[in-house]
Amino acid sequence: MLKDRLDAVGMVRTARERVVARVREAEVVAAALSAGRNVVLEGPPGTGKTTLLRALADGTGVPLVLVEGNAELTPTRLVGHHDASRVLSEDYRPENFVPGPLTRAMTEGALLYVEEFNRVPEETMNVLLGVLSEREMHVPRYGRVPARPTFRLVAAMNPFDAVGTARISPALYDRSCRVAMGYQDEDAERAVVAAATGGPGGLVAHAVRAVRITRDCAELRIGASVRGAIDTVLIAAELAVVRGRDGVDGLVDEDVGEDAALAALTGKVTLGDGVSRAVEQVVVDIWRRAGEELGKG
Ligand SMILES: Nc1ncnc2c1ncn2[C@@H]1O[C@H](COP(=O)(O)OP(=O)(O)OP(=O)(O)O)[C@@H](O)[C@H]1O
Numbered sequence: 001m002l003k004d005r006l007d008a009v010g011m012v013r014t015a016r017e018r019v020v021a022r023v024r025e026a027e028v029v030a031a032a033l034s035a036g037r038n039v040v041l042e043g044p045p046g047t048g049k050t051t052l053l054r055a056l057a058d059g060t061g062v063p064l065v066l067v068e069g070n071a072e073l074t075p076t077r078l079v080g081h082h083d084a085s086r087v088l089s090e091d092y093r094p095e096n097f098v099p100g101p102l103t104r105a106m107t108e109g110a111l112l113y114v115e116e117f118n119r120v121p122e123e124t125m126n127v128l129l130g131v132l133s134e135r136e137m138h139v140p141r142y143g144r145v146p147a148r149p150t151f152r153l154v155a156a157m158n159p160f161d162a163v164g165t166a167r168i169s170p171a172l173y174d175r176s177c178r179v180a181m182g183y184q185d186e187d188a189e190r191a192v193v194a195a196a197t198g199g200p201g202g203l204v205a206h207a208v209r210a211v212r213i214t215r216d217c218a219e220l221r222i223g224a225s226v227r228g229a230i231d232t233v234l235i236a237a238e239l240a241v242v243r244g245r246d247g248v249d250g251l252v253d254e255d256v257g258e259d260a261a262l263a264a265l266t267g268k269v270t271l272g273d274g275v276s277r278a279v280e281q282v283v284v285d286i287w288r289r290a291g292e293e294l295g296k297g
């Protein structure tokens with residue numbers, strides 16, 4: 001059964017079950033969507049934007065249609081196209097139309113979630129902005145596509161990503177509401193990593209402290225998200241087994257933790273301009289510092 005309205009209370013209930021903390025954000029996004037508004041979620045990578053949206057969509061029983069925003073997302077890819085070989089044999093017919101994510105989302109009354117919205121080409125953005133204003137679009141040789149009442153656009157943007165942000169801001173922000181998703185506090189990040197890995201508490205705490213240090217480190221321009229901590233814990237647990245140190249608990253053996261952190265974090269952080277030290281050295285120092293801080297604390 002297709003829904004005619006979005007149920008804010010149901011959305012928040014499911015978000016509370018599946019998302020660590022973020023209650024205020026869940027409530028505000030649910031209220032905005034339920035009020036018929038579109039939403040811009042602004043936050044660095046790994047801050048739970050997709051996780052929250054998925055829970056909200058499930059909580060009210062509408063589909064979530066996910067699209068990665070990038071330079072290749074042309075209007076045709078977003079809207080859909082006519083199957084070329086069937087057009088040759090049968091000419092243009094509505095049945096030969098292969099709907100793209102926008103057409104599907106409008107028809108199913110879905111939440112259309114566009115990640116990295118600022119990377120979407122201008123002409124594609126204009127198609128989306130037109131749909132937000134009109135709640136319908138006209139597809140040549142297919143016809144009019146009306147949006148079901150529950151169709152919404154949710155656009156995610158990364159504040160570190162300067163690409164095209166200025167270009168889209170006024171038109172999109174004027175047609176939507178903005179909710180910021182910053183990094184969560186240390187307790188919440190520990191809960192996220194523990195839930196994602198089932199890893200031992202000491203190791204989880206160490207990995208979370210390490211990624212938090214990367215975000216304030218003067219030598220790094222961009223630090224690691226909670227994904228870095230999740231990867232560190234998962235790798236360390238396996239590495240301990242491989243090296244015959246099964247039964248890791250608390251702070252794992254120095255070499256196991258360091259090697260896991262190197263693999264998990266060096267590719268996720270970005271050195272600042274003019275930093276001459278190798279990224280490996282910076283990460284090892286951060287890993288040790290995290291251990292010392294927790295040992296003292
Ligand atoms: N508050 C949270 N509750 C539960 N899990 C979370 C939370 N925040 C992050 N996670 C976990 O962290 C990982 C990254 O989260 P998610 O993919 O939702 O982030 P994102 O903001 O969509 O990132 P990106 O901007 O890179 O798309 C996932 O494994 C997710 O399960």
Ligand SMILES: [Mg+2]
Pocket residue numbers: 049050051115
């Ligand atoms: Mg995401």
